[in-house]
Amino acid sequence: MNKYIDEVLEKLVQKNENEKEFIQAATEVLVSLKPVIEKNPNYQKTALLERLTEPERIITFRVPWVDDNGAVQVNRGYRVQFSGAIGPFKGGLRFHPSVNQSIMKFLGFEQVFKNALTTLPIGGAKGGSDFDPKGKSDNEIMRFCQSFMNELQRHISHNLDVPAGDIGVGAREVGYLFGQYRKIKNTFEAGVLTGKGLEYGGSLARKEATGFGLIYFVREMLKANNIDLKNKTAIISGSGNVAIYACQKAAEYGVKVVAMSDSNGSIYDQNGIDLNEIKRIKEVERLRIKEYQKKYPNSIYTENKEGEIPSIYRIKADIILPCATQNDINIDCAKILVQNGAIAIGEGANMPTSNEAIEYFINNNVLLAPAKAANAGGVATSALEMSQNSMRYSWSFEEVDNKLDCIMTNIFNTCYKTAKEYNLGINYAAAANIAAFKKVSAAMDAQGII
Numbered sequence: 235m236n237k238y239i240d241e242v243l244e245k246l247v248q249k250n251e252n253e254k255e256f257i258q259a260a261t262e263v264l265v266s267l268k269p270v271i272e273k274n275p276n277y278q279k280t281a282l283l284e285r286l287t288e289p290e291r292i293i294t295f296r297v298p299w300v301d302d303n304g305a306v307q308v309n310r311g312y313r314v315q316f317s318g319a320i321g322p323f324k325g326g327l328r329f330h331p332s333v334n335q336s337i338m339k340f341l342g343f344e345q346v347f348k349n350a351l352t353t354l355p356i357g358g359a360k361g362g363s364d365f366d367p368k369g370k371s372d373n374e375i376m377r378f379c380q381s382f383m384n385e386l387q388r389h390i391s392h393n394l395d396v397p398a399g400d401i402g403v404g405a406r407e408v409g410y411l412f413g414q415y416r417k418i419k420n421t422f423e424a425g426v427l428t429g430k431g432l433e434y435g436g437s438l439a440r441k442e443a444t445g446f447g448l449i450y451f452v453r454e455m456l457k458a459n460n461i462d463l464k465n466k467t468a469i470i471s472g473s474g475n476v477a478i479y480a481c482q483k484a485a486e487y488g489v490k491v492v493a494m495s496d497s498n499g500s501i502y503d504q505n506g507i508d509l510n511e512i513k514r515i516k517e518v519e520r521l522r523i524k525e526y527q528k529k530y531p532n533s534i535y536t537e538n539k540e541g542e543i544p545s546i547y548r549i550k551a552d553i554i555l556p557c558a559t560q561n562d563i564n565i566d567c568a569k570i571l572v573q574n575g576a577i578a579i580g581e582g583a584n585m586p587t588s589n590e591a592i593e594y595f596i597n598n599n600v601l602l603a604p605a606k607a608a609n610a611g612g613v614a615t616s617a618l619e620m621s622q623n624s625m626r627y628s629w630s631f632e633e634v635d636n637k638l639d640c641i642m643t644n645i646f647n648t649c650y651k652t653a654k655e656y657n658l659g660i661n662y663a664a665a666a667n668i669a670a671f672k673k674v675s676a677a678m679d680a681q682g683i684i
Contacts, residue, residue, distance in 0.1 A: 239264050239271060242283045253336030255560060255585070259343050260287050262589050266664035267671055269656045280683060282675055289316045289342060292335070295385040297363055299378045302371055311382050313361035313389055313397075316342035319677040321355035322393055324613060326400030326429075328362035329407065337560070338362065341400075344584055345613070347670035348606040351645050354617040359395055361386070367402045379410035386411075387418050392425035392623070398616045399429040401559070404475065405441075409434075425623035428616035437619035439634040440612075445479025445582065446635065447611015448555065450642035451603050452580040453487065455662065458650055459601060461577065464488035469551040471495050471544060472558035473516050473523050476582045476609065480555055481509050493549045495558070496523040499537040500546035503530055543567040550574040557582030565590040572598045581605035596661050604663035606670065607645050614641045 243264055250256055264283065271277055293313040301307055312335065315323045325345040328337075338360050346358030365378055389395060399408055408429045416422060424435035432438065439446070453463055468484055468491045470477045481491045485506075493502045494512060501507070501523050508530065515525045524535050536545035547554070547567045554576050556562045560583065563571070568591035571579075578601040581587060585605055587595070595602050615638055622628050629637075645666075652658070653665035678684075 236268050236272070238278045239268060239283065242287065245284070246287055250336075250339075253339060255336045255340040256343065258561075258589060259340040259585055262592070262663070263343075263347065263667045263671070266667040270668055270671060276679075277675070280679070282678060285678065285683075286317070286346075286671075286674070287343070289314050289339065290318060291315050292339070293389050294335070297365065297378065297382050297385070299374070299381045301374055309363050309365040309378070311361070311363045311385060312338045313386060313395070314338045314342035314359060315389070315395055316358045316360070317346045317674065318357035319674055319681065320350060321357050323359035323395035324349055324356035324398070324616065325359040325361070326398045327403045327407075327411075328360070328400040329365045329367050329402030330362070331364055331366045333362045333364045340560070341584055344606050346674060347667060348610045349613055350670040350673045351607055351648065351666060352610050352614040352617065352641055353644065354614060356396075356613065356617050359397075360400075361397055362400065362403070365402075367407070372406070375407060376410045379407055380414040383411050383414040384418070387415050390415075390426055392423050392620070396425065396616070396620060397427055398613070401474070403429075405429065405431055405436075425620045428619045430619070435619075435623050437615060437622055437634055438629065438631040439638065440615050440619055441475065442479040442482070442635075443615035443638055444476045444609050444612030445481070445557070446483045447614065447638055447642045448476070448480045448557070448580050448582045448603070448608050449483040449487065450611070450639050451608040451646050452553065452555075452578060454643055454646035455580075455601055455603050456578060458646070459660070466490075466552040466577075467492055467550075468553040468555055469493040469546055469549050470555040470557055470582075471500075471546050471562055471586070472556070472583065473512055474557070476612075477555070477557040478509065478513060478516070480557055480580075480582055481507060481512070484553075484555075485509065489553065492551060493546050494523065495538075495544060495546040497538070497558075498522050499524060499535055500544065500549070501526045501533055501535050502549055503533040543570065547571060548574075552576065553578045553580065555580045555582055556586035558586065559583055560585040561588055562586040563591050564588045565594055567591065568594045572600060576600055579603065580608055582609050584609065592663055596659070596663075599660070601660055602663060604666045607649055607662065607666040610645055611638055611642055614638060
């Protein structure tokens with residue numbers, strides 16, 4: 235059966251040779267599935283792995299829009315509907331210049347497993363555009379979102395595909411997208427998008443969910459290994475939504491967050507990061523993190539240098555929370571973190587750690603909370619938002635947060651039990667893959683060759 239996995243990977247590389255992110259994600263999952271595949275020869279007969287790694291459909295489309303100077307701009311839009319075996323396609327939209335088909339496919343593939351781990355009835359998808367919201371006016375972003383939805387609306391609905399936000403797509407963008415969808419469809423289909431404003435069907439605690447959920451998972455992972463979160467130090471790469479609320483929840487558990495970053499560089503404050511100042515800089519003023527020094531001149535700002543590891547990962551801390559983007563931590567970075575005494579990695583971003591680095595952490599007894607499990611809190615709460623929309627009802631912040639805590643605790647327990655069952659030690663990344671695969675493959679088997 236290991237030969238079967240090798241053959242699938244070889245074909246995958248041949249068919250997608252220019253899609254390095256997708257190949258990386260698929261390789262990490264398939265290699266970890268060897269213990270399961272060996273026990274079931276039927277997977278090869280039904281070409282299950284080939285079907286699992288091929289999206290149900292990929293939609294690519296043109297997005298023309300008019301900027302404030304009256305000039306026509308053209309971007310490319312994507313929606314990768316990867317697997318609907320256990321529920322409607324579900325996954326965010328990313329607006330960022332780096333967006334391409336490989337990144338959309340890797341994110342959609344990861345989403346299949348992540349969503350399965352929540353135990354909620356949602357399949358996996360991802361979408362977005364190479365549009366860059368930075369430096370654009372509200373009117374330009376509105377016009378782009380409306381043009382994007384003009385095409386996307388053909389491929390989504392509350393029972394088919396439910397997008398949400400991701401990098402570059404926050405409450406503002408979701409509002410513009412939902413408004414255009416409502417106008418085109420002439421119906422108030424609240425459950426077609428999640429991450430909505432509270433005024434028109436959004437859920438309390440959705441904004442905080444991914445960051446909070448990350449800390450809930452890390453808390454359980456440390457507890458299972460007889461380690462307490464309290465009085466630990468942490469660094470968080472990124473300063474967006476996930477990073478901000480991971481910082482907030484970590485502080486509530488007595489963790490001192492000493493550094494955060496953005497794409498330009500990192501800020502270190504030995505007294506602990508002032509999260510209110512970060513929120514002002516990033517959520518209100520939309521400025522670079524270097525501005526933190528104006529209020530705290532004794533803090534240290536270090537600029538990122540091209541070709542070198544991000545500056546934040548040279549800072550010593552007990553807990554490392556990569557919450558920025560994919561492949562933030564490579565093998566060289568991992569070696570520095572281990573040398574600096576890191577005890578745990580909590581992946582808030584999608585695939586922030588290279589496969590080599592994951593293996594290095596595990597071999598050096600560094601606990602790793604894998605993204606598809608640890609950052610599932612966002613999509614889990616999106617599914618709770620869908621439930622509230624279906625009931626035409628809303629839960630309190632505490633009710634949603636408690637449900638989120640239970641979901642993240644259950645996800646860790648599933649990973650922990652699976653690691654025990656397959657003798658994986660602390661390899662919770664492989665355990666997450668196996669647990670999710672077993673659910674998705676059972677659903678695929680039950681529905682025939684589709």
